[in-house]
Amino acid sequence: MGIAVFAERTAQGLLEFLKKDRTLREMKALAELGTPNTIVTEADIGKLGVIAVAGVAERNFVFTRKFVTLSRPKVMKWIKWSGGFIKSSVTHKTHYVEFGLDPGQTLFKAQRNKVQTVPEETFLSLF
Structure with a gap:
């Protein structure tokens, strides 16, 4: 399989995944949580528990x-x-x-x- 065929199949699979209702619901829920650069407040912690922040978690x-x-x-x-x-x-x-x-x-x-x-x-x- 050539790179062009692989790329086309991957793109088609991704589009099918993104069109599913469940995927759209989950993406919308994630977007409502905020961006990774949002400063975490005490109120957020009460709702979400510990949040792993890239560059901080496990450091x-x-x-x-x-x-x-x-x-x-x-x-x-x-x-x-x-x-x-x-x-x-x-x-x-x-x-x-x-x-x-x-x-x-x-x-x-x-x-x-x-x-x-x-x-x-x-x-x-x-x-």
Whole structure:
């Protein structure tokens, strides 16, 4: 089977799938939940439970001293709600070190261990 035949069959199958009533209902329900970039609120969590957010779920986070725009407890809630983990120190299992004002030794340790460091603005864009 050539690539053209494969592409045509795949496209036809996809169109048939998208035309089904059940598929349309499920897609409409998903659209009503919001986009992945929507910040999760406490009210959302009550309705939906834990929401895995790409880039956060199953990742280990370490914070430096101060956040500029948000409180540390609020950011910690967001990470937990999104399926991430908060750690107290940098190790080989750390995925991200978020840094804000006056990062201190944590940032230097992360850089020395080649752990990805993320400024606060970039970190918040994960949500």
